Amino acid sequence: MTFLKTLKTVTFLCAGLALAACTDPGRFDEGMSDLNGGMGSGMGSGMDGSASDPRSPAYFQQSVGDRVLFVIDTYNLTPEAQRTLDGQAQWLMTNRDYNAVIEGHADEQGTREYNLALGARRANSVQEYLIGQGVPAGRLKTVSYGKERPIEICSNEACYAQNRRAVTVISVGASS
Amino acid sequence: MARILAQTFPAMRILALLGLCAGVFAAPVAAQNGPLRLEITEGVIEPMPFAIPTFVAGAGGGGQAAQDISTLIAADLSGTGLFREVPASAHISRVTSFSSPIQFADWKAVNAQALVTGAVDVDASGRLTVQFRVWDVFSGQELGSGQQFVGTQDGWRRIAHKIADQVYSRITGEGGYFDSRVVFVSETGPKDQRSKRLAIMDYDGANVSYLTDSSSLVLAPRFSPTGDRVLFTSYESGFPRIYVMDLAGMNRRSLPSQEGTMSFAPRFAPNGQTVVYSVESGGNTDIYTMDINSGASQRLTSAPSIETAPSFSPDGSQIVFESDRTGRNQLYVMGANGGEARRISNGDGNYGTPVWSPRGDLIAFTKQSQSRFHIGVMRTDGSNENLLTASFLDEGPTWAPNGRVIMFTRETQGESGQAGLYSVDISGRNLRQVPVGSGASDPSWSPLQ
Numbered sequence: 001m002t003f004l005k006t007l008k009t010v011t012f013l014c015a016g017l018a019l020a021a022c023t024d025p026g027r028f029d030e031g032m033s034d035l036n037g038g039m040g041s042g043m044g045s046g047m048d049g050s051a052s053d054p055r056s057p058a059y060f061q062q063s064v065g066d067r068v069l070f071v072i073d074t075y076n077l078t079p080e081a082q083r084t085l086d087g088q089a090q091w092l093m094t095n096r097d098y099n100a101v102i103e104g105h106a107d108e109q110g111t112r113e114y115n116l117a118l119g120a121r122r123a124n125s126v127q128e129y130l131i132g133q134g135v136p137a138g139r140l141k142t143v144s145y146g147k148e149r150p151i152e153i154c155s156n157e158a159c160y161a162q163n164r165r166a167v168t169v170i171s172v173g174a175s176s
Numbered sequence: 177m178a179r180i181l182a183q184t185f186p187a188m189r190i191l192a193l194l195g196l197c198a199g200v201f202a203a204p205v206a207a208q209n210g211p212l213r214l215e216i217t218e219g220v221i222e223p224m225p226f227a228i229p230t231f232v233a234g235a236g237g238g239g240q241a242a243q244d245i246s247t248l249i250a251a252d253l254s255g256t257g258l259f260r261e262v263p264a265s266a267h268i269s270r271v272t273s274f275s276s277p278i279q280f281a282d283w284k285a286v287n288a289q290a291l292v293t294g295a296v297d298v299d300a301s302g303r304l305t306v307q308f309r310v311w312d313v314f315s316g317q318e319l320g321s322g323q324q325f326v327g328t329q330d331g332w333r334r335i336a337h338k339i340a341d342q343v344y345s346r347i348t349g350e351g352g353y354f355d356s357r358v359v360f361v362s363e364t365g366p367k368d369q370r371s372k373r374l375a376i377m378d379y380d381g382a383n384v385s386y387l388t389d390s391s392s393l394v395l396a397p398r399f400s401p402t403g404d405r406v407l408f409t410s411y412e413s414g415f416p417r418i419y420v421m422d423l424a425g426m427n428r429r430s431l432p433s434q435e436g437t438m439s440f441a442p443r444f445a446p447n448g449q450t451v452v453y454s455v456e457s458g459g460n461t462d463i464y465t466m467d468i469n470s471g472a473s474q475r476l477t478s479a480p481s482i483e484t485a486p487s488f489s490p491d492g493s494q495i496v497f498e499s500d501r502t503g504r505n506q507l508y509v510m511g512a513n514g515g516e517a518r519r520i521s522n523g524d525g526n527y528g529t530p531v532w533s534p535r536g537d538l539i540a541f542t543k544q545s546q547s548r549f550h551i552g553v554m555r556t557d558g559s560n561e562n563l564l565t566a567s568f569l570d571e572g573p574t575w576a577p578n579g580r581v582i583m584f585t586r587e588t589q590g591e592s593g594q595a596g597l598y599s600v601d602i603s604g605r606n607l608r609q610v611p612v613g614s615g616a617s618d619p620s621w622s623p624l625q
Contacts, residue, residue, distance in 0.1 A: 111528040111571045113441045117461040117482040124459025153367040155589040
């Protein structure tokens with residue numbers, strides 16, 4: 001196959017792929033999830049709005065508190081976590097144009113598979129609590145990243161404690 | 177665009193390799209029962225000295241290939257830790273013709289117990305023909321019979337690996353593992369911004385090529401029993417789902433999954449048609465099987481605990497998996513259709529990622545105990561636990577096709593921590609890093625090609 005011919009094939013395939021990505025209805029807003037929770041950068045994008053606007057996702061992230069932390073190998077909510085989630089529930093009930101994906105994370109101690117399952121338990125604990133506080137289940141999704149997305153990178157408890165987390169990532173609801 | 181280019185090249189090479197074919201050279205079979213035999217035992221052994229003079233290049237050329245192939249065969253054999261090469265500088269005899277009689281006294285004098293001789297020729301169309309013989313120096317007899325492989329020049333590494341497999345096999349009486357590949361996750365970037373892509377390479381780290389780009393997080397690829405397909409977990413949809421990729425065409429598709437659930441930790445059953453995997457729903461993780469063609473699934477466990485990392489026995493009758501039903505992760509075995517599971521691990525600490533050996537006699541696992549991680553093996557009833565490694569983080573064993581060697585992920589500690597691939601034999605000897613050229617994790621070893 002000549003280089004030119006290869007290039008043509010490649011271009012054709014890329015066009016096909018891009019189209020598939022645009023029309024895939026199951027596709028979730030990955031960019032946003034990475035920005036807020038996946039990498040835990042805390043940077044606000046234009047979509048997040050101003051942190052001083054209580055209706056903005058940026059406000060949710062910074063003032064309400066978008067994450068709760070867990071004790072090692074557990075997924076039950078501490079009283080402190082429950083207070084944060086009370087605030088999250090209230091914000092979500094007030095700002096009905098937004099949905100949320102709850103990301104569960106684990107520290108690096110443990111195997112990849114177990115940590116995926118553990119992160120799912122943590123995300124589920126948060127989801128159930130928020131539903132219990134009146135947030136409609138249909139507005140909440142969960143995903144686990146296991147130990148794949150640490151925000152702190154040292155290998156001791158100070159970092160592990162920050163990585164054992166569930167982050168509530170706000171996204172624009174389908175109805176808006 | 178880079179994504180498709182990266183995928184095109186390995187596919188083209190795979191096609192090229194299909195051109196490689198093996199044929200038996202019609203040589204008279206020498207008397208067999210030579211005393212040369214290396215028994216691979218659990219005890220410490222002295223590596224067997226062998227010599228492999230550079231293969232003789234034919235009239236059509238092939239000098240470079242002869243050098244490369246001889247060197248790679250020697251590297252394969254020495255890399256097992258079971259053999260030690262007598263260096264060329266110590267050789268007394270020179271082998272200048274493949275058909276000349278062997279001067280056994282000269283090889284005895286340098287204490288080579290096994291001798292591998294060979295010849296390489298290139299024909300007008302550029303095809304390589306490689307012949308070889310294996311000799312028992314002390315009895316002066318040939319081990320097995322002469323054989324030849326024919327292939328493209330690009331495929332010289334595969335020819336060398338096939339010959340090394342033959343040599344290994346004739347001396348140990350066991351199957352080899354050199355002509356095999358490994359799929360794994362290539363990792364780049366710091367710990368908090370790590371990119372992962374699926375990659376494939378030869379067992380020794382050569383010929384790395386990529387199967388996906390780094391736009392989506394991918395985890396834990398697993399070879400099919402025939403080495404033609406790979407299962408893996410990808411976050412492409414935003415949520416972990418299982419995909420199957422056909423390596424010849426690089427086509428992939430996701431296995432059916434229910435909205436709102438995660439599916440992960442897939443492995444093929446020995447029939448190549450059934451997949452065993454984990455599904456998380458409502459925070460609870462259990463084990464399922466699916467027929468990969470029809471998409472029909474069957475739930476095998478239903479407990480509120482975590483059940484994950486399932487692996488079939490090579491006869492397809494049983495499944496080993498990990499569960500935290502007692503509060504700690506332990507290993508359990510159940511029938512291929514579920515039912516009552518019996519616990520097989522009994523030590524302190526957490527056990528995970530069990531993998532049944534291709535021989536069926538052992539289960540490899542990850543053990544976490546007192547802040548250390550180990551790769552270990554145990555019999556299938558849980559007896560004779562033997563920890564082969566210890567480090568800050570070792571996990572995810574995979575078996576060489578002959579069940580003698582295990583490859584796994586080792587991650588180093590701290591801010592600059594990086595994952596790499598290591599191999600160790602099942603007696604805990606010969607720990608070595610597999611040179612990959614980037615961070616790497618989650619290896620899965622193919623069957624012998």
